[in-house]
Amino acid sequence: MDTLYREEILEHYKYPRNKGTLEKPDITYKDFNPLCGDECQIDLHVKDNRVDEVKFMAKGCAISQAATSMLTEMIEGKSLEEIKQLSKKDILDVLGIELGPVRLKCALLCLKVLKGGIYGIKEWPT
Amino acid sequence: MLLEAQKIRADFPILKRQIGGKPLVYLDNAASSQKPQSVLLTMNAFYQVSYANIHRGVYTIAEEATELYEKARETVANFLNTKTHREIIFTRGTTEAINLVRFSWGRKNVQSGDEILLTEMEHHSNLVPWQLLAQEKGAKLKFIPFDSQGKLVLDQLDSLLTDKTKLVAMNFVSNTFGTINPVEKVIAKAHAKGIPVLLDAAQAVPHLTVDVQKLDCDFLAFSSHKMLGPTGIGVLYAKEKILEAMDPFLGGGEMIKEVHWDHSTWNDLPGKFEAGTQSIAEAVGLKAAIDYLKTIGLEKIHDHEQALARYTMEQFSEMKELTFYGPPPKDRCGLVAFNLQGIHPHDVAAVLDRSGICVRAGHHCTQPLHRKLGLEASVRASYYLYNTKEEVDLLIDALKETTRFFKK
Numbered sequence: 404m405d406t407l408y409r410e411e412i413l414e415h416y417k418y419p420r421n422k423g424t425l426e427k428p429d430i431t432y433k434d435f436n437p438l439c440g441d442e443c444q445i446d447l448h449v450k451d452n453r454v455d456e457v458k459f460m461a462k463g464c465a466i467s468q469a470a471t472s473m474l475t476e477m478i479e480g481k482s483l484e485e486i487k488q489l490s491k492k493d494i495l496d497v498l499g500i501e502l503g504p505v506r507l508k509c510a511l512l513c514l515k516v517l518k519g520g521i522y523g524i525k526e527w528p529t
Numbered sequence: 530m531l532l533e534a535q536k537i538r539a540d541f542p543i544l545k546r547q548i549g550g551k552p553l554v555y556l557d558n559a560a561s562s563q564k565p566q567s568v569l570l571t572m573n574a575f576y577q578v579s580y581a582n583i584h585r586g587v588y589t590i591a592e593e594a595t596e597l598y599e600k601a602r603e604t605v606a607n608f609l610n611t612k613t614h615r616e617i618i619f620t621r622g623t624t625e626a627i628n629l630v631r632f633s634w635g636r637k638n639v640q641s642g643d644e645i646l647l648t649e650m651e652h653h654s655n656l657v658p659w660q661l662l663a664q665e666k667g668a669k670l671k672f673i674p675f676d677s678q679g680k681l682v683l684d685q686l687d688s689l690l691t692d693k694t695k696l697v698a699m700n701f702v703s704n705t706f707g708t709i710n711p712v713e714k715v716i717a718k719a720h721a722k723g724i725p726v727l728l729d730a731a732q733a734v735p736h737l738t739v740d741v742q743k744l745d746c747d748f749l750a751f752s753s754h755k756m757l758g759p760t761g762i763g764v765l766y767a768k769e770k771i772l773e774a775m776d777p778f779l780g781g782g783e784m785i786k787e788v789h790w791d792h793s794t795w796n797d798l799p800g801k802f803e804a805g806t807q808s809i810a811e812a813v814g815l816k817a818a819i820d821y822l823k824t825i826g827l828e829k830i831h832d833h834e835q836a837l838a839r840y841t842m843e844q845f846s847e848m849k850e851l852t853f854y855g856p857p858p859k860d861r862c863g864l865v866a867f868n869l870q871g872i873h874p875h876d877v878a879a880v881l882d883r884s885g886i887c888v889r890a891g892h893h894c895t896q897p898l899h900r901k902l903g904l905e906a907s908v909r910a911s912y913y914l915y916n917t918k919e920e921v922d923l924l925i926d927a928l929k930e931t932t933r934f935f936k937k
Contacts, residue, residue, distance in 0.1 A: 407879060439891045440905050462905050464875035
């Protein structure tokens with residue numbers, strides 16, 4: 404079990420970072436995983452082209468919640484250009500687990516939402 | 530009363546498989562069932578001995594293939610007790626069968642301001658096609674509600690069936706609650722007002738004796754893959770008179786009688802609705818699946834599954850962190866949907882997979898039903914003739930372990 408739910412994933416799941424919404428977000432975007440009905444919304448405050456503040460609201464499994472929580476920590480202070488470079492690998496690296504094709508989408512929905520909000524990119528991250 | 534599961538299990542090669550050193554416990558039969566050796570061998574033999582396209586070739590193997598394909602139709606017709614085998618249309622599955630009715634019957638018979646009556650527990654495949662038709666025609670969808678036990682509330686049925694109601698389309702057995710719905714009552718009331726009834730029987734035909742003449746339903750749809758047969762084939766049953774009056778569905782080969790540059794005439798039933806090369810080997814496989822089910826007996830299969838559902842619910846009742854949905858065992862088929870408090874269904878399913886246990890997690894294609902219950906998703910264990918009480922015990926143990934793991 405520990406190979407699928409590492410301690411850190413469970414910790415982020417139980418105590419998510421940056422959970423909530425922003426009062427007047429510069430960017431807000433929401434998307435769904437039609438496979439399981441999971442949803443994820445990310446709000447951003449952007450200052451000098453950098454992420455100043457980020458909040459998320461998500462419904463989903465431990466993997467998706469933890470991935471979103473970890474992603475928000477990862478992007479604080481990052482430039483939008485740096486965010487554009489984030490890939491599937493970055494998410495899997497922080498999760499530190501391997502996932503099959505179905506559950507991969509649980510992990511990647513947050514990055515899809517982030518890129519959808521900033522750049523209007525609709526594809527699943529690769 | 531339980532079946533002799535070990536004897537049955539020996540007929541299903543995949544059940545010998547291990548997942549991470551543990552025996553495969555397959556509890557996702559409402560999504561799709563596993564296949565007995567007889568189905569696999571029959572399809573293989575068909576490809577090796579008699580395969581050719583049907584209805585056209587005059588050579589020996591084309592004749593053989595045609596005969597086997599039509600024999601499959603007769604088997605399905607007998608299985609459902611239809612008046613004639615012309616009432617059996619092979620489709621790609623339940624979804625295509627329902628969409629066939631939407632296009633060929635619905636477009637002709639449903640107009641602006643008309644109503645279609647569904648239930649609140651439809652699978653998306655018996656909801657979305659009618660939404661699309663309603664949007665196209667300016668018609669309205671109405672719903673028979675369900676109560677806290679996951680049973681249909683029929684008190685208001687008389688007022689739900691109006692002069693504008695053109696069709697009742699409902700599931701026979703709920704894929705989420707497991708409820709065996711009182712379809713005879715609804716059919717009687719609808720027919721009293723001259724309204725035809727379509728039954729989504731995807732979860733019924735694999736598990737219950739279904740007699741279309743006794744039911745007197747006008748349309749009935751189901752899939753082969755949920756009843757031990759191959760994917761890629763399903764059935765639309767409809768009364769002959771209705772099929773005769775319907776427009777064709779797909780245009781192409783086989784569905785025509787005579788073709789001119791600018792118009793064509795349609796083939797007799799059932800060919801009128803079977804354009805293009807059909808799933809021939811799959812029809813042959815479906816016949817083998819029905820033959821297998823008949824040797825066991827559907828009544829015995831239903832009793833077996835219901836006993837497993839009852840046992841599951843008894844065990845679940847003792848787990849305070851578990852909530853399950855649907856009616857008492859006597860009113861349901863062999864499936865139970867549930868949630869573990871504070872643990873997302875996907876996480877439950879992922880942890881169960883570590884014990885080789887396959888369950889479904891998600892909305893089971895009944896999103897509005899889940900929304901009404903205030904849920905995003907649930908976990909579902911669904912049984913078939915090869916499942917055992919010991920497998921239910923493994924499920925219960927794994928669920929207790931899941932709770933311990935996430936609560937630590």
